[in-house]
Amino acid sequence: MSADNARSSTDLGVDSTEQSILIGLSKVSLALKSQSWQDAGAHGVSPTQAQILALLQAKGSAGMRLSEVAAGLAVTAATASDAVRVLDLKGLVLKMRSAEDARAISIVLTPQGQKLAQRTSCWSDLLLGAVDELSEPEQTVFLGGLTKMIRKLQESGQIPIAKMCVTCRFFQPNIYPDGDKPHHCDFVNAPFGDRDLRIECPDQIAASTI
Ligand code: SF4
Structure with missing residues (x-):
């Protein structure tokens, strides 16, 4: 070549x-x-x-x-x-x-x-075994990256709208100083961390629809 x-x-x-x-x-x-x-x-x-x-x-x-x-x-x-x-x-x-x-x-x-x-x-179950191989911090980073990718693909209309925290009207990101649970979900009125960010939540209402 x-x-x-x-x-x-x-x-x-x-x-x-x-x-x-x-x-x-x-x-x-x-x-x-x-x-x-x-x-x-x-x-x-x-x-x-x-x-x-x-x-x-x-x-x-x-x-x-x-x-x-x-x-x-x-x-x-x-x-x-x-x-x-x-x-x-x-x-x-x-x-x-x-x-x-x-x-x-x-x-x-x-x-x-x-x-x-x-x-x-x-x-x-096929993926569950593979995801289990990741440590908790690795899973958290992976979930964050995955969420960003899905949001980008969603914005460009290449995948169906996912019911994610990051596009939810109830999501308040980074409002607490607690590094483990910095976010708040208004729906259940509770703080939560990056590990609990949802990608498909049945209670999600898209922020843009309000
Ligand atoms: S209602 Fe569901 S999608 Fe919305 S912030 Fe709460 S957990 Fe996330």
Whole structure:
């Protein structure tokens, strides 16, 4: 390779640490994809259908509208509609009138869907063992970096809106001198630390919506 062609990652504006992080993330992503295909396939649903079951499980009895399901998975309404139709045929979800708005339809899990959602979410055990390898300070730093990355991707519209502390109306960052618990959550009216920053909190209300 000529000297001209032998451009380093630094020439491309990516330093070697950034490059290593990108490679590391792509390897984790591959492992997750592979595991989710295997697990979902073993239970007779596609990965998209398994993700919908997981979303509905997190939402509880309130269920979700089709548009929320599509936004939650960052897929088109047509893709979400197709996956929900198949889940409905399999008896894993039900469509019912929303308790909040009688004109709207909510999608909720059936008892059978609830059971399957629990089983197909076991793939997260794959990562749990790896995260356990990190010390508590390492986990705290990792969570901080992950939160920043998710926020950036969210702001540029590349991933669905995550219900994170850092974008929550109840979040008051760094208001206490206590290094372990400098933040405050108005929802539960309690201080908390970086280790407890949430990335998917059911009580979150986006600060921009007020
Ligand atoms: S309500 Fe949830 S997302 Fe909002 S600050 Fe409290 S813990 Fe964080």
